[in-house]
Amino acid sequence: MESVLGRYRNLTILVGVLFLQVLGLAVQVKRSGDAENTRLIRIWAVGAITPFERGLVWVHDGSRNLWHNYFFLRGVRAENRELKAQIEQMRLEQVRLSEDAAQAHRLQQLLAFKEQYIAKTVAAQVIGSSGSDLSRSIYIDKGSNDGIGADMAVITVGGIVGKVLRVYPSTSLVLMINDQSSGVGAMLEKSRLQGVLRGTANGEVVLERVMSDEQVAVGETVLSSGGDQIFPKGLPVGTVSNVSPGREMFLNIQVKPAADLSRLEEVLVVTQKQERQVIAESPAKVRAADILAQRLPSVPDKPPDAGTAKSGTGAASTSAQGSTGGAKPQTDAVHKPQTQSAGGTAAKLSPTTATASNAGAVDAAHKSTDNVPVTAGETSKKVLAKTPSDSTTSGSSRSAAQTNIPPGASSSDTRPSGAASNSAVSTAKPPAPQSKPVSSQSLPQPPAADDNPH
């Protein structure tokens, strides 16, 4: 035996070394959290390499700054004058833009349209890579000391870059989206088709799991779908560069990444995402009548008597079918105000009161966040009490009220009838509308005399 081992000594050692490595590999593969098992050893390696990388980056940036700040200053005065003129122009532009932004902000609040968005990011500099063409990952100069954690999204202004794979005290390893082991939930912007974004051996990016019978156009934008719970929804991923039939009834969609993955220098790590909020959770700013007016279609022109009678009946019957418990909290009313707007008690109310509770249901939804049961009767009373004195009623309510003003009646008497017409839209067929129903915001405000058929 000894002679055999001695004769094949080199081969024996080779087999032994390979066996040890295979064993180590098997242990890592068996345990899912291999990052934790090998964390210490990786820290050593990264700690040995990254200081040199940081140093080189520092020297490179320093020399570049030295050149730009001291040696490359020809024509600076002329440039300075030019820049000052530009600043004046930009200040004027800024005033205009800030006005636009404020207006947009107000509109957004009014609509209560809060998509998932990025709340906090940390800027980081790319200092190195994994050093292999087979594994596409980069090192950034921010780590756990800076609040970076695993599975955080890494993006640039252009689009998504990858996710944080491993975190060290002052550096992090980022797995890029063109790595073969990465997967990103993505969707096509126009068709909203969803798929999985993967890297290929050549460093390209493909969108998988899109059925071959779907129509995908070259040049279409690809966005993150948010399904992977890492990348916020709606971030640009890239554009479709080529579409061809793939394997197993799926399309082979090549995507050109929006971010230039081969020339990354600075990136942003999304350290905090703000999840989508329900409208009812922020009741203080927006009035219930405004929300209702936006969600319901506008009221077509019709005779006041017939419209009021029909709407009253329709709303009452809808209320009676839609709900059985009058004291039940009306949370659903926010999402489906047209069908489940009022409680069972609404059926017993007069047509005007019952339909007005449609608007009151939104208020009830606000109340329901505090777990206060609200009946339809209460809510309708609230709306009735508030509406006449409120001068900022939404466009549709106002126009509807004006439409239904009978000759000689005061406006305070007719506003609830306007709400009644509103709720009738979903249940009663409007008699020969003169114009197509449009949203309340786009509806013009004609004089009452013009709209009134009488």
Next chain:
Amino acid sequence: MPITYTSGEQIEVYRFSIPVTVGVPLLALFLQAFVPRRVPFFSIFDLPLLVTIFFAMARRNPISGLFTGAAIGLVQDMLGAYPIGIYGIAKTVVGYLASSLGAKLDVENAGARLLVTLGFYLVHAAVYFTVARGMVSLTLDWSWIRGIVAGLANGFLGVGLYFLLDKFKQRT
């Protein structure tokens, strides 16, 4: 003649100083991690592999070659995203084969070095993909065109690199 078959007595066995033995592989690993971010095309090269081949063939000792390959490969694994050991195994095999080849053949000619490097690059890739797919279940795709182009690129770089590293050789 690019490759010369020589007897054991005719082959020169070289050794290297400790700073070169430690510093050159570390420098190769560092450059491999740093340069591709500045020069993306550089990722096609595998400097640690070239260093492994050079040291293994110069020392002409299989045990030394396989340990050199294992050490360089494992450090390269530590810097990567995949489990530790894939590069280690591949470079262990290459180190062993290169030193065994160095013990049999005197590969000093540039053309021979180009062919040998191309061959070992393909061997390295084959072992890497086998382990990555077979053991770690990584879904890696192999492209022959890309593999051969990368092998030739590494071969040409290797010829120049070996010429530089020859300066550090010390006769035993």
